[in-house]
Amino acid sequence: MQERIGVFVCKCGPNIGDKIDVDTIVNEVKNIDGVVTAKSHNLLCSNDGLEFLKEEIIKGNLSRVVVAACTPKMYEQKFMNTCEEAGLNPFLFHMTNIREQVAWVTPDKILATEKARKLCLAAINRMSFQEPIEKKEIDVQPDVLVVGGGVAGLEATLTLTAKGRKIILVEKDDSGKTETTESAQFRRVYLVEKSPCIGGVSARFEEVYQTMECAPCMLSPELQEVLQKENVETLTYSEVEEIVGSFGNFTVKIRRKARYVSEEACIGCNACFEPCPIEIPNQYDGGLSKRKAIYLPYAGALPNVPVIDRLNCLHLNGKECNACEQACAFGAINFEDEDRLIEKNVGAIILAVGSKLSDPTQFPQFGYGKYDNVLSAIQLERLNASNGPTGGKILLRNGQEPKSIAFIYCVGRKEKGYCSGICCMYMSALAHHVKEKLPDVKIYSFYTDLCLPKKEHQKIFEKVLAKGVEFIRSDGSEYVDYDGKKLIVKYKTESSVKSVLADMVILAPPVEPAKDIEKLAKLLDIPLDEHGFFSEEHILMKPFGAPLEGVFVVGTCQGPKDIGDSVAQGSASAGKILSRLMLGEKLELEPIVAEIDEEICCGCNTCIGLCPFSAIHRDVEKKVSVIDDTLCRGCGTCVAACPTGATKAKNFTMEQISAEIMEVAK
Amino acid sequence: MKDEKLAIVTFLCNWCSYEGADKAGNARLNCPSNIRIIRVMCSGRIEPQFVIQAFIDGASGVLILGCHPGDCHYKKGNYKAIRRISLLKKMLRQFGIEQDRVRLDWVSASEGERFAKVANEMAETIEQLGPLPELKILN
Ligand SMILES: Cc1cc2nc3c(=O)[nH]c(=O)nc-3n(C[C@H](O)[C@H](O)[C@H](O)COP(=O)(O)OP(=O)(O)OC[C@H]3O[C@@H](n4cnc5c(N)ncnc54)[C@H](O)[C@@H]3O)c2cc1C
Ligand code: FES
Numbered sequence: 121m122q123e124r125i126g127v128f129v130c131k132c133g134p135n136i137g138d139k140i141d142v143d144t145i146v147n148e149v150k151n152i153d154g155v156v157t158a159k160s161h162n163l164l165c166s167n168d169g170l171e172f173l174k175e176e177i178i179k180g181n182l183s184r185v186v187v188a189a190c191t192p193k194m195y196e197q198k199f200m201n202t203c204e205e206a207g208l209n210p211f212l213f214h215m216t217n218i219r220e221q222v223a224w225v226t227p228d229k230i231l232a233t234e235k236a237r238k239l240c241l242a243a244i245n246r247m248s249f250q251e252p253i254e255k256k257e258i259d260v261q262p263d264v265l266v267v268g269g270g271v272a273g274l275e276a277t278l279t280l281t282a283k284g285r286k287i288i289l290v291e292k293d294d295s296g297k298t299e300t301t302e303s304a305q306f307r308r309v310y311l312v313e314k315s316p317c318i319g320g321v322s323a324r325f326e327e328v329y330q331t332m333e334c335a336p337c338m339l340s341p342e343l344q345e346v347l348q349k350e351n352v353e354t355l356t357y358s359e360v361e362e363i364v365g366s367f368g369n370f371t372v373k374i375r376r377k378a379r380y381v382s383e384e385a386c387i388g389c390n391a392c393f394e395p396c397p398i399e400i401p402n403q404y405d406g407g408l409s410k411r412k413a414i415y416l417p418y419a420g421a422l423p424n425v426p427v428i429d430r431l432n433c434l435h436l437n438g439k440e441c442n443a444c445e446q447a448c449a450f451g452a453i454n455f456e457d458e459d460r461l462i463e464k465n466v467g468a469i470i471l472a473v474g475s476k477l478s479d480p481t482q483f484p485q486f487g488y489g490k491y492d493n494v495l496s497a498i499q500l501e502r503l504n505a506s507n508g509p510t511g512g513k514i515l516l517r518n519g520q521e522p523k524s525i526a527f528i529y530c531v532g533r534k535e536k537g538y539c540s541g542i543c544c545m546y547m548s549a550l551a552h553h554v555k556e557k558l559p560d561v562k563i564y565s566f567y568t569d570l571c572l573p574k575k576e577h578q579k580i581f582e583k584v585l586a587k588g589v590e591f592i593r594s595d596g597s598e599y600v601d602y603d604g605k606k607l608i609v610k611y612k613t614e615s616s617v618k619s620v621l622a623d624m625v626i627l628a629p630p631v632e633p634a635k636d637i638e639k640l641a642k643l644l645d646i647p648l649d650e651h652g653f654f655s656e657e658h659i660l661m662k663p664f665g666a667p668l669e670g671v672f673v674v675g676t677c678q679g680p681k682d683i684g685d686s687v688a689q690g691s692a693s694a695g696k697i698l699s700r701l702m703l704g705e706k707l708e709l710e711p712i713v714a715e716i717d718e719e720i721c722c723g724c725n726t727c728i729g730l731c732p733f734s735a736i737h738r739d740v741e742k743k744v745s746v747i748d749d750t751l752c753r754g755c756g757t758c759v760a761a762c763p764t765g766a767t768k769a770k771n772f773t774m775e776q777i778s779a780e781i782m783e784v785a786k
Numbered sequence: 787m788k789d790e791k792l793a794i795v796t797f798l799c800n801w802c803s804y805e806g807a808d809k810a811g812n813a814r815l816n817c818p819s820n821i822r823i824i825r826v827m828c829s830g831r832i833e834p835q836f837v838i839q840a841f842i843d844g845a846s847g848v849l850i851l852g853c854h855p856g857d858c859h860y861k862k863g864n865y866k867a868i869r870r871i872s873l874l875k876k877m878l879r880q881f882g883i884e885q886d887r888v889r890l891d892w893v894s895a896s897e898g899e900r901f902a903k904v905a906n907e908m909a910e911t912i913e914q915l916g917p918l919p920e921l922k923i924l925n
Contacts, residue, residue, distance in 0.1 A: 191808045192825075220811030221823050225902070231819035238822055667861070712827070732861040755860035756831030760870065772826055778839060784822035785795050785843035 125247050126157040126182040127240065128173060130164035130189035132219055137162070139223035141233040145188075145240055152244055156180055165195045170202045177206035184212050184247040188240050190219040209252035211711070211771055216243040242783035249775040256749060257706035260368035261467035262307045264697055267360055267640065269313035270320020271683050272675025273472035274342050275690035277309045281351050285703040305703045306351040310464050312374055313356045314636075315404075317421035319343055320474055321498075322683055324404065324418060326505040326512065329549040330576035330684070336420060336507070343422045357427055359636075361461065363643045367670030367750045368467045368707050378457040380428035380436070381414070385452035388424030390416070392453065395443035398432050402509075406499035409509030414444045414453075419507040428453075467701040468670045470693050471640060471654060472686075475676035478629040483532045485599035486627055491607060492517040494600060494625040497546060504553050514554055514561075522623035524562040526609045527551055528598055529628050530569065536630045538651060540680040543628035544571045548584045550626070555587040563589045564620050566611055568596040574682075592620075600625055631680035644671055645734055653679045664689045665696070668734060669751050672696065712771050713752040714759055718744045720766035727758035727767060792912050794847040795840040796821050796905070799829045801859035802895045803851035809898030810905075817902050818909035821849065828852065829890070830863025834874040837888060847887045847912040851904065854892040864892070883918065886911050 127149050131137030142160045150158040157180045161169050164187065177185060185208065187199050192215040200210035218236040226232035264280050266273045284306040291299050311318070322328060323343070325335040346352055355374060362373040381392075396412035404417035413433040416426050434441035435455055445453040480488035480496050488494045493516050495503075506512040516522050527547050533539055544567065551563050572578050585591065594611035601608040606621040633652040641648050646666045647655040654673035657665040664674045672693035675686035700707065716727075716736075721744040728736045728745055735751035736758060738744070745767075747758075756769035765774065798804040804825055810817055826832065829852025837848045850871060852864040871890040879885060889908055893901045 191804075191811075193805065193808060217808075217823070217825075220808040221817075222819075224811035224814050225817035226819045227816060228819070235819045235822065242822075242824070730866065732863070753860060755828040755863050756826065757828060757860065757863045757866050760831050760833040760866070769827070769831060772831060774833070774835075777824065777826065777836060780824045781795055781836060781840050781845075782843050784824065785793050785840045785845035 123154045123183050123247060124181055125152075125155045125184040125186065125244060126176055126180055127155055127159075127186045127188070127244060128164060128176070129158075129160045129218075129240070130169070130187065131160055131162050132190060132223075133163060136189070136219050136223045139226070139229060139232050140218060140236045141229065144233060145237050148237065149240055149244060152241075154184075154247070155244065157182065164189055165198060170198065173199070173202050174206045177203065177208055182208065184250055185214075186240065186243045186247065187213070187215045188218045188236065188243065189215065191217045191221070209254075211253040212250050214243050214246055214250065216240060238784050238786070242780040245779040245783050246776050249773060249779055251770075251773075253711045253770055255711060256709045258368055258709065258750065260701055260707045261370075261465050262701045262703050263464070263466045264307065264309050264468050264470065264701075265360070265370070265372055265464065265466040266309055266311045266470045266472060268320070268472035268474055268675070268677070269311055269318030269346075269354070269356070270472060270474045270675055270686070271322055271339070272474075272686040272690035273311060273313075273320070273470065274318065274339075274346055275687045276470045276472060276674060276694045277311050277346055277352055278342065279691050279694035280307055280309050280697060281349055284351075287704055307703060309352045310372075310374070310466065311346065311352055311354045312358050312360055313354070314359055314473075315417060316357050316379070316425075316427045317417050317423065318346065318354060318356060319422065321476075323421075324505060325501045326508075327549065327553055328683060329545045329580055330574065332549065332552070332580075340422075347423055354423070355462075356423060360640065360643065363469070366748050368701065370466050370469060370670070372464050372466060372469075374462050374464065376460045376462060378430070378459050379425070380430070380433075380454055380457045381426050382452045382454055383423070383425050385450050386425045387450055387452075389449075390426070391449070392426060392444035392447045395447045397441065397443065398434065400432055405502045405509050406496060408499055408502055418505075468672070468697045469644070470672045470674060470690070470697075471666070471677055472675045472690060473634045473637060473640065473677045475631045475634050475653070475680065478532055478536070478632045480531065480627045480629045483535065483627075483629070486528065486531060486625065487600040487602065487607070488627060491600065491602050491625075493522070493607060493623060494627065497543070497550065497626055497628050500550055500554075500626050504550065504557075512557075514557055516623055521558060522561060524564070524620075524622045525554065525624040525626060526607070526620060526622040527563065527565045527626045527628070528609070529565065529567040530596055531627045532630045533568070534596060536632070536651065538630070538680075539569075539571055540628075540631040541571055541573075542631065542680055542682050545577055545580065545682070547626070547628050548581055548589075551589045552580070552584045552587060555584075555589065564609070564622065565589055565591045566594050566598050566609065567591060568594065631676060634677060637677060644668060646671060646673075649679075651679075653677060664693055667732075707750070709749050710752070710754060712754040712769075713749055714747055714754060714756060714767055714769050716745050716747055717766045717768070718742060718746075720764050721745055722764050722766070724763060726761050726763065730757050730761055732757070792820050792846040792909075792917060793844060794818075794821050794849055794908055794912055795845045796823045796849040796851070797826055797829070797832050797836070798823055799831075799852045799859070799863070800825055800827045802853035802857060803829075803893040803901070805895035806851070806893035806897045806901040809896060810901045811898075813898045815898060815902035817905045820909060820912075821905045828858060828860050828863035829867040830858070830860065832867055832870070834870055834877075837871075837874060841883060841887075841918060846915070846918050847889070847908060849905070849908045850888070850890045851893045851901070852890070854894055857894065884915055887915060887918065
């Protein structure tokens with residue numbers, strides 16, 4: 121069938137009208153084979169203009185439309201919508217830019233007219249290869265997997281499940297009577313947490329900046345809510361083992377590690393701890409206290425159901441012991457428990473696995489691990505916590521109160537090559553808490569640079585100064601010695617080497633990626649940055665979107681940050697998901713994508729490695745490459761590399777571009 | 787109208803360089819009229835074949851502009867373009883086509899002036915080289 125092409129040249133008032141001889145172009149293109157209408161208009165983007173365009177399409181029964189006007193960046197969408205209103209697929213329309221790229225940059229009217237003419241001819245030539253592109257929608261899972269139950273993951277979970285949706289269904293029966301039924305739909309969140317409890321690292325702190333409030337009190341309502349919400353399935357002591365699929369439809373396998381304590385039967389009386397004969401250092405207290413083989417990470421941890429550590433439990437290692445079982449009045453101990461693999465379908469994934477403080481033995485100059493009273497900040501946090509090893513008392517290993525403490529900031533910053541951003545504040549806050557508890561203690565704070573970027577930071581810092589904490593600027597070359605009685609902190613100032621004596625030294629080592637972040641990155645095939653944190657898609661514009669559609673990296677697993685920023689990212693990622701994976705709705709896909717003709721594809725795999733969005737995979741049975749529409753963004757890099765021409769970039773096909781070249785190259 | 791004969795087929799990526807060219811227009815900077823623009827989504831879409839076809843169809847030069855390295859909207863398309871175009875340039879020499887007739891460069895969405903500068907430089911280069919002698923081998 122012969123195409124019926126309409127060409128519309130906009131004068132844009134004088135903007136194009138005075139610079140280009142529009143009538144000459146219109147008169148010439150009228151005579152081109154296939155062009156049934158060619159007209160100019162004074163302002164095509166106006167309501168009048170759009171109405172005119174719509175009428176012309178209908179009246180002329182046009183099958184293709186070319187608009188020569190301003191940049192497509194301004195009104196292309198408007199014109200496409202008009203085409204659609206007139207019953208024409210919007211991709212049977214093409215726009216060429218004769219204002220910004222011709223009229224406004226070419227002072228000579230004859231030259232401008234000639235250039236605009238060429239561009240119009242190119243657009244018309246393209247018309248024979250224009251193809252309708254239909255909007256594609258797919259069924260999606262509204263449910264979400266959240267990995268990591270720290271503040272970021274909790275906030276995401278609560279935002280995602282805050283509200284369901286009322287679905288009103290109106291049905292007509294045979295007699296024509298209508299019946300209305302109302303039902304509610306809820307989004308489910310599977311919250312997978314590796315440790316036995318949720319709350320993450322901050323739930324273990326007594327008081328946190330910037331509010332100086334008790335973190336467990338601040339978090340407790342959130343933790344309770346998550347645990348009680350019907351549409352949240354909290355899977356503690358669990359890990360993700362496998363993820364397949366893509367945005368909208370992921371299938372995940374989760375390993376629920378055997379807890380050996382029934383979550384249904386246990387009432388949380390903790391009577392099982394006391395009789396357990398095993399004692400090992402509690403990693404949740406920075407090794408400062410001992411825990412049993414059946415334990416909770418810390419008093420008050422939620423859910424309040426202990427776990428049995430199978431490495432250390434006598435019974436589970438073939439020895440005669442069932443002390444905990446005997447102590448349990450509720451029959452909750454189950455030595456026969458086994459790991460279970462469960463499978464869930466979700467539409468999106470939020471990774472919120474947090475970070476950790478580097479092991480300070482990496483920086484041997486500070487004597488950590490060598491001298492008893494050199495502690496990491498996380499250990500002081502636990503000493504300061506009322507549910508910690510000393511019940512909140514700041515004590516030396518020998519049980520006495522310290523008379524002097526040296527806080528060393530910026531430990532390992534040079535070695536790591538980045539500032540962790542939170543240490544200046546939490547160290548200052550800790551100094552403040554210690555001063556409250558031990559008003560006479562002498563505190564030295566060694567820093568190289570102070571990082572106080574937020575609106576409350578300066579105020580807190582000044583409060584700490586007012587408490588009499590002595591801040592000493594050094595060049596970062598501090599080291600710690602011991603004279604048999606006291607620790608000696610040696611430091612350099614601009615002019616000399618000096619030292620102070622202290623009973624206790626507190627180190628602020630760098631925040632570094634959590635241990636198994638690499639494993640998760642491999643499961644999803646997403647990149648890590650040079651420091652080992654998850655990479656974001658764009659550090660400014662998509663600061664918490666992983667470079668894989670439907671996957672988000674929030675909180676400190678994306679880089680060091682404080683509670684407020686972690687919560688903000690958790691919430692924001694939930695917002696992104698809520699706006700795209702609507703309950704009861706399908707997902708509309710990007711129309712301009714690439715596609716592969718499996719008849720032509722030779723299975724060379726060239727395209728697979730080139731795709732920046734991992735959108736192409738190999739169909740092993742058919743031995744061809746297949747593009748996932750949900751991941752493809754339509755850049756066309758694979759198309760340019762395909763040796764057989766099997767790959768097509770929709771709306772930017774070989775034929776379409778060739779047709780343009782043919783006219784503009786003349 | 788001598789430059790009208792020396793067509794320079796210009797491929798612009800949709801995100802940075804196309805907007806850069808628009809900015810040149812917003813600022814009413816003069817650009818040579820033989821710069822003839824074709825929009826593609828990314829510089830990574832440019833097949834060597836497009837360049838060769840442009841010469842066969844009569845172009846005297848081909849200009850390919852993308853986002854600055856590291857800024858590609860699709861992350862790495864422009865790096866792919868670097869590899870393809872440098873290989874292509876080596877091949878073109880064998881056909882007797884001067885390498886300067888093909889230029890790959892970067893213009894950001896705010897760099898109207900840079901677009902005008904690159905466009906004018908390209909036009910000058912092509913004017914000096916003159917029209918492409920008939921391409922017997924390619925035909
Ligand atoms: C010593 C110290 C003091 C601090 N003091 C303050 C303060 O006063 N104020 C402030 O605003 N910020 C403070 N911070 C920062 C604050 O702790 C973090 O911003 C916050 O904890 C980050 O929350 P998150 O959810 O990203 O990670 P986290 O709190 O680290 O939580 C991550 C969770 O993911 C779990 N997880 C890890 N790996 C996996 C896996 N593979 N699968 C499933 N789950 C996994 C972890 O067990 C953990 O529960 C401090 C940090 C430190 C280290
Ligand atoms: S989008 Fe501009 S070069 Fe890739």
